[in-house]
Amino acid sequence: MVADDAALFRAGIARLLADAGFDVTAEVGDADALLAAVERDPPDAVVVDIRMPPTHTAEGLEAARVLAARHPEVGVLVLSAHVEPHYAMRLLESGATGTGYLLKERVTDPGELTDAVRRVAAGGVVIDPGVVSQLVGRRRVRNPLDALSEREREVLAVMAEGRSNQAICERLFLSPKTVEAYVHNVFTKLDLHQAADANRRVLAVLAYLRA
Amino acid sequence: MTARVLIVDDHAPFRSLARRLLVAGGFQVVGEAADGAGALSAVRDLAPDVVLLDVQLPDLDGFAVAEALARRQPVPIVVLVSSRALLDYGHRVDASTARGFITKSELSGETLLRVIDGPGRPVPCSG
Amino acid sequence: MQRLRPRTRTAVASAGAAAGVAAAGALVWGGYRVPADLLAPTLVLDLAVGWSFIGVGLVAWTRRPDSRTGVLMVVLGFAWFARFAVAVDTRTGFVVGVLLGSVHLSVLVHLLATFPAGRVQDRAERVLVTVGYLLSAPLDAVFLFALGAQRQLGDGPPPNGLVIAPSNGEFDPAGIDLAVQGVVVVLFLSLLGVVFRRWRSAGPAQRRSLTPGAVGAALIVVTILVERTAILLLIPPAVGVALAWSAQVVLVVWPLALLLGLLRSQLDRSAVSRLIVELGAGLPVPERLERALADTLHDPSLELAYWLPERGAFVDPAGAPVRVEPVRGRALTYLERDGERIAVIVHDPVLAGEPELVAAVAAGAGLAVENERLHAEVRSQLREVQASRARIVEAADGARRRVERDLHDGAQQRLVTVALALRLAHTQLDTADSGELGALLDEAGAELAGALDELRELARGIYPVLLTDAGLGPALHSLAERCPVPAVVGTVPDRRWADAVEQTCYFVVSEALANAAKHAGAGQVVVDVREDGDGLRVQVSDDGAGGADPGGSGLRGLADRVATLGGELSVRSPRGSGTRVIATVPCA
Numbered sequence: 020m021v022a023d024d025a026a027l028f029r030a031g032i033a034r035l036l037a038d039a040g041f042d043v044t045a046e047v048g049d050a051d052a053l054l055a056a057v058e059r060d061p062p063d064a065v066v067v068d069i070r071m072p073p074t075h076t077a078e079g080l081e082a083a084r085v086l087a088a089r090h091p092e093v094g095v096l097v098l099s100a101h102v103e104p105h106y107a108m109r110l111l112e113s114g115a116t117g118t119g120y121l122l123k124e125r126v127t128d129p130g131e132l133t134d135a136v137r138r139v140a141a142g143g144v145v146i147d148p149g150v151v152s153q154l155v156g157r158r159r160v161r162n163p164l165d166a167l168s169e170r171e172r173e174v175l176a177v178m179a180e181g182r183s184n185q186a187i188c189e190r191l192f193l194s195p196k197t198v199e200a201y202v203h204n205v206f207t208k209l210d211l212h213q214a215a216d217a218n219r220r221v222l223a224v225l226a227y228l229r230a
Numbered sequence: 231m232t233a234r235v236l237i238v239d240d241h242a243p244f245r246s247l248a249r250r251l252l253v254a255g256g257f258q259v260v261g262e263a264a265d266g267a268g269a270l271s272a273v274r275d276l277a278p279d280v281v282l283l284d285v286q287l288p289d290l291d292g293f294a295v296a297e298a299l300a301r302r303q304p305v306p307i308v309v310l311v312s313s314r315a316l317l318d319y320g321h322r323v324d325a326s327t328a329r330g331f332i333t334k335s336e337l338s339g340e341t342l343l344r345v346i347d348g349p350g351r352p353v354p355c356s357g
Numbered sequence: 358m359q360r361l362r363p364r365t366r367t368a369v370a371s372a373g374a375a376a377g378v379a380a381a382g383a384l385v386w387g388g389y390r391v392p393a394d395l396l397a398p399t400l401v402l403d404l405a406v407g408w409s410f411i412g413v414g415l416v417a418w419t420r421r422p423d424s425r426t427g428v429l430m431v432v433l434g435f436a437w438f439a440r441f442a443v444a445v446d447t448r449t450g451f452v453v454g455v456l457l458g459s460v461h462l463s464v465l466v467h468l469l470a471t472f473p474a475g476r477v478q479d480r481a482e483r484v485l486v487t488v489g490y491l492l493s494a495p496l497d498a499v500f501l502f503a504l505g506a507q508r509q510l511g512d513g514p515p516p517n518g519l520v521i522a523p524s525n526g527e528f529d530p531a532g533i534d535l536a537v538q539g540v541v542v543v544l545f546l547s548l549l550g551v552v553f554r555r556w557r558s559a560g561p562a563q564r565r566s567l568t569p570g571a572v573g574a575a576l577i578v579v580t581i582l583v584e585r586t587a588i589l590l591l592i593p594p595a596v597g598v599a600l601a602w603s604a605q606v607v608l609v610v611w612p613l614a615l616l617l618g619l620l621r622s623q624l625d626r627s628a629v630s631r632l633i634v635e636l637g638a639g640l641p642v643p644e645r646l647e648r649a650l651a652d653t654l655h656d657p658s659l660e661l662a663y664w665l666p667e668r669g670a671f672v673d674p675a676g677a678p679v680r681v682e683p684v685r686g687r688a689l690t691y692l693e694r695d696g697e698r699i700a701v702i703v704h705d706p707v708l709a710g711e712p713e714l715v716a717a718v719a720a721g722a723g724l725a726v727e728n729e730r731l732h733a734e735v736r737s738q739l740r741e742v743q744a745s746r747a748r749i750v751e752a753a754d755g756a757r758r759r760v761e762r763d764l765h766d767g768a769q770q771r772l773v774t775v776a777l778a779l780r781l782a783h784t785q786l787d788t789a790d791s792g793e794l795g796a797l798l799d800e801a802g803a804e805l806a807g808a809l810d811e812l813r814e815l816a817r818g819i820y821p822v823l824l825t826d827a828g829l830g831p832a833l834h835s836l837a838e839r840c841p842v843p844a845v846v847g848t849v850p851d852r853r854w855a856d857a858v859e860q861t862c863y864f865v866v867s868e869a870l871a872n873a874a875k876h877a878g879a880g881q882v883v884v885d886v887r888e889d890g891d892g893l894r895v896q897v898s899d900d901g902a903g904g905a906d907p908g909g910s911g912l913r914g915l916a917d918r919v920a921t922l923g924g925e926l927s928v929r930s931p932r933g934s935g936t937r938v939i940a941t942v943p944c945a
Binding site: 241242244247249250251253283313314334335337338 | 770771774
């Protein structure tokens with residue numbers, strides 16, 4: 020299901036997803052229509068623009084939070100033009116599993132978009148790499164990230180994007196055992212508690228990076 | 231005879247694409263320059279027939295370069311280009327020594343040829 | 358000088374009267390033969406001169422106790438009579454008369470050289486006065502005792518020119534006489550110079566008081582000079598006599614001129630009354646109070662500046678800032694009300710000798726000055742608002758120009774490249790292989806991504822969407838995250854304020870962070886936001902080089918922005934110890 024008030028963009032997304040083998044069940048133009056459509060026929064995942072009528076600010080984000088409460092089984096991917104960690108964390112704070120924050124321009128790479136939709140549909144977390152890199156690259160006076168090795172920092176960044184350990188293995192060409200060790204090291208060195216689920220793990224990492 | 235062209239623009243990707251477009255359009259691109267001073271010395275060294283000259287350069291502006299080139303012998307044909315529209319420059323293009331003006335997004339071998347062969351008037355372009 | 362007590366005044370007046378009578382007696386019965394036709398005019402004029410100096414001197418002494426001029430005039434009157442001792446035809450009379458014969462001229466020099474203060478104030482005056490005294494009694498004593506002046510017996514008029522009579526024109530000067538006369542001429546010329554110089558360098562109010570005395574002095578000195586050099590100048594003896602008489606006449610009137618001058622510089626009570634009446638009638642025009650004070654104090658150059666305590670500065674009646682500092686030739690009198698400074702009068706220094714006068718004017722004008730000060734304050738604020746409005750418009754225009762340039766140089770340039778790449782790809786559809794076409798499209802894609810990045814940054818620079826969506830705290834954290842210098846934002850109260858308040862605080866932090874990164878070379882920046890009774894207070898401190906200019910366009914623009922909300926921006930940036938920018942914005 021795709022919700023965006025810009026018809027051309029919406030059609031483009033639907034086309035990309037259809038080409039990638041998704042079944043696009045509905046296309047809607049605002050948040051109310053989105054909630055109604057999900058009520059009628061809950062899909063596996065929703066792709067929603069953060070800015071929609073009437074105020075064009077963060078309606079998509081609010082709709083995503085409502086959906087997380089009413090339909091926790093529906094994955095929600097929010098598309099945004101803003102590289103703002105604040106929005107990504109608002110999304111995660113709703114406690115939803117199967118949620119994601121992706122920059123609009125990623126749709127120029129159809130692979131990234133379809134990958135993100137699959138992950139949120141499967142209950143995973145997706146945070147745009149641009150948002151993560153802004154947080155990791157932030158200038159600090161005493162940078163606790165200096166204590167990490169380069170590999171550990173890579174693991175941290177990929178973790179913050181919402182990838183599972185399995186996905187980290189594939190991305191960084193590491194064995195599951197090595198990844199587990201790196202993850203453990205990162206959490207120990209940064210004095211963070213290992214969280215139970217993916218959402219809370221990402222949230223903890225992002226909150227740490229923002230602090 | 232194919233016309234020999236010098237491309238003057240401070241934006242490298244533009245120079246590269248303009249070169250390929252003009253070559254595809256049957257021109258011979260003999261050199262590139264990134265600023266006004268570079269343009270003047272390249273004209274001296276390469277003696278091109280046509281200078282494709284960006285209006286906004288980091289040092290001199292295109293009009294000043296065109297004026298300096300008009301005092302050279304032989305005088306090359308100067309065609310101004312800009313990502314702004316002709317309208318943005320009012321009468322300055324008309325008043326200049328340039329043969330004509332092309333909005334950058336309209337650039338091709340064909341438009342350049344039209345300006346060079348034209349009656350010395352700028353080609354009206356959209357935008 | 359002590360105020361003249363009435364008893365002293367009476368005693369001096371009586372002594373003066375007695376001295377005049379004694380002088381007249383000496384002339385009539387002293388033993389010399391005075392030509393009968395000269396006796397009456399000589400008596401009348403001499404008594405008039407002596408009594409004029411003593412009487413008018415007493416008045417001056419009473420009215421202007423701060424000036425010694427009155428005393429000197431009294432002394433001159435007595436010296437004038439004292440020389441009549443020579444008319445008593447005895448040895449004692451002769452000696453006393455010769456010794457005191459020209460003391461009055463010394464006192465005259467003293468009086469002229471030091472008018473109107475009556476006190477020696479610089480080296481030139483001291484030299485003149487000293488030489489003047491040395492030339493009278495001491496020199497006469499030398500002549501009398503060392504050179505043994507001839508005593509004339511009482512069959513002619515008494516010596517020393519006591520009685521002005523035509524001489525026979527014979528003149529056989531000894532060298533020493535010529536030398537003495539030369540010194541006297543030089544002395545009087547210098548005296549003229551001093552008087553003229555003082556008059557020329559005086560302000561309008563001072564000139565007013567100097568002019569009558571100076572004109573009379575010039576007349577007297579010129580006649581004395583001509584009289585002394587009459588023989589050298591080959592002036593007929595009759596003319597010399599006429600000159601001598603006219604000098605006497607001038608001497609009679611001159612004390613009155615001096616008195617007029619002394620009193621002119623003093624506040625006349627009627628002027629103060631007029632001032633108060635005028636002030637009571639209201640002062641609709643800003644400059645009118647200044648003009649009224651100028652008229653009352655007889656100083657057209659007078660300026661009035663009002664003190665604005667909040668701005669810590671003086672402004673003129675129109676509200677424009679003025680510098681008030683001690684300048685040569687101008688004096689400052691501060692006006693206070695309830696112990697608070699409210700204004701300053703910049704005036705002619707001659708008024709500084711009249712503290713009572715200025716105090717009377719200040720008291721009379723106090724309420725009006727306070728009133729005018731408030732008007733000046735309003736005018737000053739109005740000027741400031743107008744200036745800041747102009748700067749805000751200018752800043753907005755500048756910002757639009759920058760956006761246009763950034764769009765043109767950045768995103769537009771890249772989009773043009775994309776358009777050209779697509780056109781090239783189109784022309785090559787049939788000729789190029791798919792690899793070449795793919796590379797071309799990748800190139801277009803990369804330029805497009807660059808254009809998107811630049812547009813996003815530009816849009817965020819124009820307006821931070823997070824500020825409206827989420828409020829000041831998140832927006833400031835986002836700013837700090839992107840700051841090239843490590844920046845820490847303290848806890849920001851989790852509430853929303855008026856849009857204008859949030860935007861202003863955001864731009865204060867944004868500008869301060871940009872300055873810290875670009876100019877200060879700071880290592881760390883701390884942003885602190887808190888709300889108290891006065892409103893929202895935003896503080897940005899860095900540990901950079903300091904020396905930021907609060908008048909620079911960036912900080913000036915912030916101050917204007919903050920001022921439009923009724924807030925205040927303070928910048929502390931001592932060289933070498935960081936910069937601290939604090940904005941306080943009132944908020945409901």
